[in-house]
Amino acid sequence: xxxxxxxxxxxxxxxxxxxxxxxxxxxxxxxxxxxxxxxxxxxxxxxxxxxxxxxxxxxxxxxxxxxxxxxxxxxxxxxxxxxxxxxxxxxxxxxxxxxxxxxxxxxxxxxxxxxxxxxxxxxxxxxxxxxxxxxxxxxxxxxxxxxxxxxxxxxxxxxxxxxxxxxxxxxxxxxxxxxxxxxxxxxxxxxxxxxxxxxxxxxxxxxxxxxxxxxxxxxxxxxxxxxxxxxxxxxxxxxxxxxxxxxxxxxxxxxxxxxxxxxxxxxxxxxxxxxx
Numbered sequence: 064x065x066x067x068x069x070x071x072x073x074x075x076x077x078x079x080x081x082x083x084x085x086x087x088x089x090x091x092x093x094x095x096x097x098x099x100x101x102x103x104x105x106x107x108x109x110x111x112x113x114x115x116x117x118x119x120x121x122x123x124x125x126x127x128x129x130x131x132x133x134x135x136x137x138x139x140x141x142x143x144x145x146x147x148x149x150x151x152x153x154x155x156x157x158x159x160x161x162x163x164x165x166x167x168x169x170x171x172x173x174x175x176x177x178x179x180x181x182x183x184x185x186x187x188x189x190x191x192x193x194x195x196x197x198x199x200x201x202x203x204x205x206x207x208x209x210x211x212x213x214x215x216x217x218x219x220x221x222x223x224x225x226x227x228x229x230x231x232x233x234x235x236x237x238x239x240x241x242x243x244x245x246x247x248x249x250x251x252x253x254x255x256x257x258x259x260x261x262x263x264x265x266x267x268x269x270x271x272x273x274x275x276x277x278x279x280x281x282x283x284x285x286x287x288x289x290x291x292x293x294x295x296x297x298x299x300x301x302x303x304x305x306x307x308x309x310x311x312x313x314x315x316x317x318x319x320x321x322x323x324x325x326x327x328x329x330x331x332x333x334x335x336x337x338x339x
Contacts, residue, residue, distance in 0.1 A: 092117060093125040100135050101150060105143035163287070163296055164196045166329040171198040171298065174322040178315050180302035181206045182322075183284075185221040186295065188213070190241045192222035195296075206280055206301035217243050217257055218250050218275035220282030221297030226257075227264040228286050228294035234261070250275045269316040269323075270297075274304055281307040283316050285323035288332040295332075298323045 095115050100106060112122040126144055129135045133149030164184065171182035175198045184196040194208040216222030216237060226234050243252045251257045264270040272282035284299030300319055
């Protein structure tokens with residue numbers, strides 16, 4: 064058991080350094096082909112092989128692999144290669160994320176100025192919430208999450224705002240994968256408690272993190288939607304519990320919701336469809 068555990072952390076014994084280098088080279092060549100195909104409307108195997116500087120047989124094997132994954136497509140009638148739908152999907156995801164950050168900056172700044180608390184922008188990724196932008200309050204005592212910080216969804220304002228938009232079956236998948244780790248005595252560590260909280264979140268239109276991740280810190284968040292009504296991100300304010308008592312939470316919740324609606328409109332999005 065120890066030998067197997069140690070081996071999986073590094074390189075399997077069956078793979079020599081030369082094999083690893085060959086694998087990386089194949090990946091690099093495949094990406095070179097993908098870049099060239101993306102620049103051309105259509106191109107032949109011969110042209111691609113010449114431009115990359117590899118045998119046509121090697122280029123063909125790499126193209127077939129890319130085709131299986133949907134990154135390139137092949138026109139049988141003209142015998143030419145073209146970009147595939149999967150490459151478009153990934154490129155669109157990057158554009159969407161970039162547009163999201165740009166669209167959110169002014170709204171986040173206004174929200175910070177209006178509430179006096181740090182404004183955050185985050186997305187869901189592999190069962191976690193990832194912070195992708197932040198506008199800090201000038202207050203000396205404030206919340207801070209560096210861009211790229213990951214955290215559990217069940218004890219995060221943005222995380223719960225996004226979970227509330229998911230079908231129950233998808234939330235259950237997240238819980239099965241990530242669990243409900245306890246961070247403070249206020250963390251929701253049972254599925255029943257979390258689902259009750261998500262139901263309340265849906266009814267209000269905004270979520271509430273009551274010192275569930277860190278003692279002394281509270282957070283209010285609301286979801287941002289795309290054109291299809293899908294929640295793609297969340298916007299929040301976070302700050303010390305002393306500045307965010309219950310009456311202030313109730314006052315600021317609708318403001319955070321309006322900010323999320325503002326970013327949604329800037330992205331050409333609309334409200335969420337019903338969940339199952």
